[in-house]
Amino acid sequence: MKKILSLCFIASLAFSAMAASLPEGARIIAQGGSYDVFVVEHVTDNPEMQPVSLWTCSHHNSEARCILTTHPDSQLDMASYSFSTPEQGKMVTEQAVKCVDGVWVHPYDESILVVSGIPDSRNVYTFIIDTVNRTITHLPSNSAFKGFTDEDGDILVESYSYYPEGGRYSLIAAYDLQGHRVGFMELKHPQP
Numbered sequence: 001m002k003k004i005l006s007l008c009f010i011a012s013l014a015f016s017a018m019a020a021s022l023p024e025g026a027r028i029i030a031q032g033g034s035y036d037v038f039v040v041e042h043v044t045d046n047p048e049m050q051p052v053s054l055w056t057c058s059h060h061n062s063e064a065r066c067i068l069t070t071h072p073d074s075q076l077d078m079a080s081y082s083f084s085t086p087e088q089g090k091m092v093t094e095q096a097v098k099c100v101d102g103v104w105v106h107p108y109d110e111s112i113l114v115v116s117g118i119p120d121s122r123n124v125y126t127f128i129i130d131t132v133n134r135t136i137t138h139l140p141s142n143s144a145f146k147g148f149t150d151e152d153g154d155i156l157v158e159s160y161s162y163y164p165e166g167g168r169y170s171l172i173a174a175y176d177l178q179g180h181r182v183g184f185m186e187l188k189h190p191q192p
Contacts, residue, residue, distance in 0.1 A: 021064040022055055030113070032105035034059050037113065039100060042069075049073055052100055054115070056131065067113070067131055071095045089128065089137040089179025096138055097127055102145065108153040112177055116145045126157050128179055137179035149174060154182055163191055 023040045030037040038055045053069040074095045099117035101124075106112035113129040126145045128137040141157035148155060154174040162168055174183035 021062055022057055023053075026055060029054075029100075030103040030105050032110045034110060035105075037067075037103050037105065038064075039103075054100060054103065054113075065131075067129060068094045068097060068136070070097050070099050070117070072098050072119070074098055087181045089139045089175060091179075092127070092136050092138045094136060097136065098125070104145070104148075106153060106177070107148055109177060114145055114155055126155075128155065128175075128177065130177075139173075139175055139179060141173065143170070146172070152182075153177070161186075163188075165191060167191075 022038055026038040026040045028036050029039045035056045035058045038057060040053045040055060042051045042053065044050050049072040051070045051072055054067040055064050056067055057064045071094065097115065097117065098119035100115055101118050102116045104114045106114065111130060111132040113131060114126065115129055116124050116126045118124050123142045124144050126139045126141050128139065129135075130137075139155070139157050141159045143158040143160050146156040146158050154176055156172060156174050159171040159173070160168045161171055169189065170187040172183075172185045172187065173181055176182050
């Protein structure tokens with residue numbers, strides 16, 4: 001029993017040391033094999049325009065590092081995207097990331113994070129963040145991050161488009177870690 005309590009105490013000290021290097025209010029949002037990802041909300045006068053920052057904290061040495069801070073009032077240029085033929089993601093700056101609602105650590109390359117957010121209550125924007133090279137790639141997707149392929153770890157995203165006669169259908173695309181499209185499929189149903 002003493003040994004278990006001792007291990008619990010050591011674990012709580014390790015977490016306290018890790019938490020001490022993170023800003024106050026940090027909460028975990030994703031876990032990798034060698035680090036965890038935390039989100040920190042920054043309070044402003046306008047709760048609808050509240051930025052958040054993403055931090056990683058190493059399991060090895062408890063080193064915390066800010067990855068990005070969102071810019072809720074920025075504009076993301078969508079004019080150059082065609083969701084029905086999305087061939088490549090677009091390199092953007094940190095200002096393009098308006099919000100963060102989900103974060104995933106890439107299963108085969110922990111330096112890669114996939115981040116998605118819903119800034120307009122309708123469309124989901126997905127970004128690839130390379131934490132080593134400090135680059136951000138916006139994927140031409142407007143619906144959802146769906147996961148990673150088992151074999152190559154390609155990033156799967158969903159978009160929606162419209163039938164000419166009305167109604168929506170789904171598009172599924174796969175992108176490599178550089179944002180190049182490696183697969184594409186339209187999920188159209190016969191229209192009456």
